[in-house]
Amino acid sequence: MSAKSTADPADNAETDFPWDASITGADDDGEGVRNTPEVEGSESQLPPYIDQDVEAADDDAPPVWFGRRWREITDTTEKQEAWKHLRQWVDWLKAEYKIVDGEIPNCWYLHTDITAELYAGQCAEYKVWEEGAPGLSPLTTWHPHLVAMRGRIKGLADICNRNKKHTPDEASNGKEPFTLTHDEDQWHHHINSLVEVQLVPVPQGTTGFRFAVETEADGTLFSEPVAVSGLPRESTSEISPIQKIQTGQAGEVELRVAVMGEIPKTTWWESQLPGSDTWSEMATTKIRYKRPSSGLLDRNQDS
Numbered sequence: 658m659s660a661k662s663t664a665d666p667a668d669n670a671e672t673d674f675p676w677d678a679s680i681t682g683a684d685d686d687g688e689g690v691r692n693t694p695e696v697e698g699s700e701s702q703l704p705p706y707i708d709q710d711v712e713a714a715d716d717d718a719p720p721v722w723f724g725r726r727w728r729e730i731t732d733t734t735e736k737q738e739a740w741k742h743l744r745q746w747v748d749w750l751k752a753e754y755k756i757v758d759g760e761i762p763n764c765w766y767l768h769t770d771i772t773a774e775l776y777a778g779q780c781a782e783y784k785v786w787e788e789g790a791p792g793l794s795p796l797t798t799w800h801p802h803l804v805a806m807r808g809r810i811k812g813l814a815d816i817c818n819r820n821k822k823h824t825p826d827e828a829s830n831g832k833e834p835f836t837l838t839h840d841e842d843q844w845h846h847h848i849n850s851l852v853e854v855q856l857v858p859v860p861q862g863t864t865g866f867r868f869a870v871e872t873e874a875d876g877t878l879f880s881e882p883v884a885v886s887g888l889p890r891e892s893t894s895e896i897s898p899i900q901k902i903q904t905g906q907a908g909e910v911e912l913r914v915a916v917m918g919e920i921p922k923t924t925w926w927e928s929q930l931p932g933s934d935t936w937s938e939m940a941t942t943k944i945r946y947k948r949p950s951s952g953l954l955d956r957n958q959d960s
Contacts, residue, residue, distance in 0.1 A: 719783065727776045740766070746779045760807055762814045764823035770813050778806050859885065894918040920946055 722735045730739050751761060765771045781802060785794040816824045868880040895917045902911040925943040927936040
């Protein structure tokens with residue numbers, strides 16, 4: 658009877674998994690210590706995530722230009738490939754979702770705005786399926802956006818759809834369609850503008866303000882003056898009529914009053930007895946107000 662082998666599997670130096678073979682010892686807790694093998698050309702010294710032979714044989718990988726902005730596909734060969742790729746996708750889209758020419762016209766490639774919509778849709782449709790696993794993205798992302806995209810394209814192609822043929826964009830105001838007509842002087846002033854907000858003191862007797870600026874090109878310039886009318890003035894405090902809110906416990910009444918115009922320094926209530934012309938200060942009602950450095954109102958009531 659042969660003896661049962663008691664060899665430690667860790668003694669087996671040969672393995673098909675380099676990350677397992679990298680466990681060469683044990684730490685103080687008895688756990689395996691991982692020695693990451695060096696991978697040439699890798700800064701992180703980790704084994705490649707995908708075997709290079711498998712990656713090279715991946716025929717489903719998207720073209721190198723796919724996912725760039727359409728305007729950034731400038732190489733002549735890549736642009737031709739991109740147009741063919743998009744044409745195949747649009748043909749599939751119209752057949753798959755039964756989209757008639759009244760929605761996406763056959764001259765779609767002659768319209769830059771419709772081409773941009775369709776290329777964005779192509780990228781989006783690829784993205785939701787690229788993981789190759791069941792998920793919610795096709796239902797909750799791709800299909801709702803497809804409905805919205807179809808509606809936008811139908812509006813963009815309205816003239817061609819009504820004429821049942823490609824209709825070039827018409828010129829307007831004697832210019833080519835969509836020619837930029839910016840007011841360059843206005844644009845220059847806008848992008849070089851400076852907005853200043855400043856708390857300006859008001860000297861006694863001031864009647865107005867104007868703003869001065871010195872520039873290298875124009876020297877010193879002055880704004881149109883503005884009058885001082887409407888500036889804050891020193892307010893006169895007023896006291897509202899007293900309101901009786903409710904009667905409290907025996908010997909108490911709840912009263913309401915408002916001080917308007919300026920926050921007071923001190924407030925208190927006074928009382929008068931029947932048949933007397935004298936008012937007596939009620940010391941327990943005195944409240945002192947002050948504004949600390951924080952700017953918040955501090956309310957201290959005398960005890």
